Amino acid sequence: MHEELSSPELAKLQFLHRVQLQDLERTERWIGVELARLRELAARRPLPEEPGLVLSYLRKGGHPVPDSVHVGNCRLAAKHVKRLTEEQARRTIAVDGIPACEICRPDADLGILG
Incomplete structure (x- = not known):
């Protein structure tokens, strides 16, 4: 049991x-x-955007003046920037004579070595 x-x-x-x-x-x-x-x-x-390229501006005499081209996440870029396409960045560096940042080297990414 x-x-x-x-x-x-x-x-x-x-x-x-x-x-x-x-x-x-x-x-x-x-x-x-x-x-x-x-x-x-x-x-x-959406996937995060690539850093891209930017034109950095400085203020001189109360007006924005193009200063240099940077890779978008470069910390040396000024506070005021404008996004650029690769073609615009090439033209800005090669034709307009705006220098590329010597630290982030967007010119090397663009194939502009000087």
Whole structure:
């Protein structure tokens, strides 16, 4: 004969165990929903732009004056900059005579060595 072991304390612990399993399952569902939301946001987020090229301006006599060409993330670029295409940057350095930054060397990236 097999006797069932039982007590009020065991019944309470078994009930608590079931409740905790349900809470764990619910928490795992919430985690899954949040991960799916984050993946969806990441898929929609555009890729970061390349640093690009910029023309750095300094203020002289209250007017902006072109100073130098930089790779977009160069810390030596002035506070005021204008984004340039590669062709515009080549023209600015080669034709307009605006110097390329000697640190970030956009001229080397553009194939202008001097």
